[in-house]
Amino acid sequence: MDNRPIGVFDSGLGGLTAVKELATLLPGEDIVYFGDTARIPYGNRSRETIMRYAEEDIWFLLSKNVKYILAACGTVSSTYPAERAAKLSVPYLGVVGATAQAAAQASQSGRIGIIGTKATVNSGSYAKFIQTLRPDAEITAIACPLFVPVIEAGRIARDDLITTTLAKEYLAPLKEAGVDTLILGCTHYPIITDIIGDVMGPDVTLINSGREGAHCVHQHLGTEDMLSEKTEGGSLSFYVSDSPDSFWEIGKLFLGEGLEGPVEQVRF
Incomplete structure (x- = not known):
């Protein structure tokens, strides 16, 4: 103990x-x-x-x-x-290793999306972890730098126009890539799970890093x-x-x- x-x-x-x-x-x-x-x-x-x-x-x-x-x-x-x-x-x-493992296990198709800060996305850390577990994975990573400030400004309601508009713009490449699993690679992002989930659709599993x-x-x-x-x-x-x-x-x-x-x- x-x-x-x-x-x-x-x-x-x-x-x-x-x-x-x-x-x-x-x-x-x-x-x-x-x-x-x-x-x-x-x-x-x-x-x-x-x-x-x-x-x-x-x-x-x-x-x-x-x-x-x-x-x-x-x-x-x-x-x-x-x-x-x-x-x-x-x-x-x-949180990266734990989250990457959960995403690799959850994905059925191997098409996994990652959203995070610029530093997180540029580091390639999530992709490296995932590919050691799922060498066949197809990974799409997108930086979402404006999510943190809008969340901390309290713009978190499911129908918030500003945050929903940002989410649609940021997440469009992930929808186009057909990901079935999306890592919320910043611990702020779970606060807007509803908005992200609405944009991505019910068939995409969201992985909460926190x-x-x-x-x-x-x-x-x-x-x-x-x-x-x-x-x-x-x-x-x-x-x-x-x-x-x-x-x-x-x-x-x-x-x-x-x-x-x-x-x-x-x-x-």
Whole structure:
């Protein structure tokens, strides 16, 4: 047993989708979340900058004595090298591997779509993972840089004209390619699952990266005998790098009702 908290980080608040899944799967676990809200988005940054930000995010979580780190950020997961992750003092998981495995298993035709930030798509990380599992896969990857800002602006209603118009434009090449499985390669994107699903149609399976990451953490902790001795009553602690004043206004989009905890600002 290990009663230390689980650490989760993202460039903003999208990683709260993974926190929600973890809190549901593991209600006895304490969770520490860091959202780098002062420096979002990571997806348009250089590789060197993303690496520096990731190291700082990881250092912060380690300072909170976490037992496990989930990088709930597709951009970091696509960029942070496995050899560096292996040298950390606690287990580390990026959402990319878990999500790619789920997509490879779900696809019937092998035609798999990926949407994410520019950095995630340009890295080719999802495609590399998928092709090791499904060498026959036909992959179509599309960057959707405007999804994050419109989601954080609250434009998430199923009939929102702006977000629906963006989705139709971004997803058109995926529909043309005939994908039967679509990876939501940014943890913000599940918030607009209804819009994406309406555009893609009922025959396309949507893979939620936050959910898949949380399921992998659950499995790893159980396998390594690192679960908390508590089975309920886990605490949530939230940290952000920008002002926490608007945290709950946006955070509830990702967490829903009923999941709350203290919010503090961190300055690097």
